[in-house]
Amino acid sequence: xxxxxxxxxxxxxxxxxxxxxxxxxxxxxxxxxxxxxxxxxxxxxxxxxxxxxxxxxxxxxxxxxxxxxxxxxxxxxxxxxxxxxxxxxxxxxxxxxxxxxxxxxxxxxxxx
Amino acid sequence: xxxxxxxxxxxxxxxxxxxxxxxxxxxxxxxxxxxxxxxxxxxxxxxxxxxxxxxxxxxxxxxxxxxxxxxxxxxxxxxxxxxxxxxxxxxxxxxxxxxxxxxxxxxxxxxxx
Numbered sequence: 001x002x003x004x005x006x007x008x009x010x011x012x013x014x015x016x017x018x019x020x021x022x023x024x025x026x027x028x029x030x031x032x033x034x035x036x037x038x039x040x041x042x043x044x045x046x047x048x049x050x051x052x053x054x055x056x057x058x059x060x061x062x063x064x065x066x067x068x069x070x071x072x073x074x075x076x077x078x079x080x081x082x083x084x085x086x087x088x089x090x091x092x093x094x095x096x097x098x099x100x101x102x103x104x105x106x107x108x109x110x111x112x
Numbered sequence: 113x114x115x116x117x118x119x120x121x122x123x124x125x126x127x128x129x130x131x132x133x134x135x136x137x138x139x140x141x142x143x144x145x146x147x148x149x150x151x152x153x154x155x156x157x158x159x160x161x162x163x164x165x166x167x168x169x170x171x172x173x174x175x176x177x178x179x180x181x182x183x184x185x186x187x188x189x190x191x192x193x194x195x196x197x198x199x200x201x202x203x204x205x206x207x208x209x210x211x212x213x214x215x216x217x218x219x220x221x222x223x224x225x
Contacts, residue, residue, distance in 0.1 A: 006154070032211055043202060043216035044155070051211070089154060093212045098143055098162050099170070100206070100214055104154035 001026040004092050006103025013110055019077045021106045023090035026071070030092040033066060033073045034100075038087040048075070080110045115139060118203050118217035125224045131190040133220050135203030143206045144186035145214065146170070146178060148199040155202065161186055193224045 006023045013019045025033075031052035036044035050057045050064045050073065057064045063076040077084055090103040115138045125131045137144065142163050147155040157170030159178035167178040175197060177189040190197055200221050204214040 009152075034213060036214075043218050044214075045216070046213050049211070049213070091214075098160055098168070098212075099157060100145070100212055101157070102147075102155040104152065 002092075002099070002101050004090060004101050004103040006090050006106060008106060009104065010107045011109070013080050013108070015081060015110055015112050016079055019080050019084070019108055019110075021075045021088055021090065021108075022072065023074065023092075023103050024070075024072050025092045025101075027092065027094060027101075028071070029094040029097070030071075031095055032093045033064070034091050034093075035062075035064065035075050036089045036091065036102075038089065038105075040086070044087075044089060077108070080108075082110050082112060084108060085110045116203055116205050116215050116217040118201075118220050121218065121220060123220060123222045125190075125193045125222065127194060127224060129193050129224075131193050131222065131224075133188040133190075133201055133203075133222070135186045135188075135217055136184050137186075137203075137205040137215070138184065139205060139215070140183060141205035141207050141215075142183075143212070144180065145204045145206070146176075146186070146188045147202045147204065148172070149202060149219075150199050158188065158201075195224045198222060198224045 034049035037047045038044040048062045066073045093100045117136045145160045146158040161180040179187045203217040206214040
């Protein structure tokens with residue numbers, strides 16, 4: 001299969017705490033895993049990605065982890081701010097394929 | 113940044129009518145995609161294309177057709193619109209390969225009454 005499962009669907013955190021979103025994928029050939037952020041009324045935009053030759057990537061308060069054996073990858077947002085409130089999507093694709101398969105999304109709500 | 117333009121931004125259609133959603137990209141990307149977004153389902157792939165003249169079925173193609181007459185343009189066609197096709201539609205473009213980053217248009221909100 002090619003499905004990407006994403007959990008949780010809704011995540012509520014306090015400002016300053018961390019937030020974690022988890023995804024699993026079915027296609028063993030998947031080798032590229034992007035994360036997109038979608039603000040209300042806007043289009044999804046890439047925020048961070050990781051390739052299969054890496055286990056961890058970090059940029060500006062975002063950390064992505066990849067466990068290829070478990071076919072699992074995750075996004076961790078440190079020191080969350082109200083501006084982090086948005087919909088987040090994980091996705092997977094593979095070399096030679098044209099499809100990009102998305103998870104069902106996580107709505108992150110950061111309260112002051 | 114990649115520029116993907118969708119038109120119209122909003123559309124109200126009647127059941128049984130024909131609807132055409134248009135998408136234009138100016139970055140010479142080979143791949144183009146049509147997704148629909150519904151609460152609880154995330155982004156679901158309807159059709160995609162890997163170049164001018166090609167169209168491929170995605171995961172939910174029933175009731176939709178696609179057309180890629182040129183590198184820049186990719187249309188989604190609803191020949192007989194139904195209320196179940198009420199949704200937000202996103203077009204995206206990207207390049208195949210190891211890093212297939214997608215660039216999305218602003219979206220089209222379609223209501224079928």
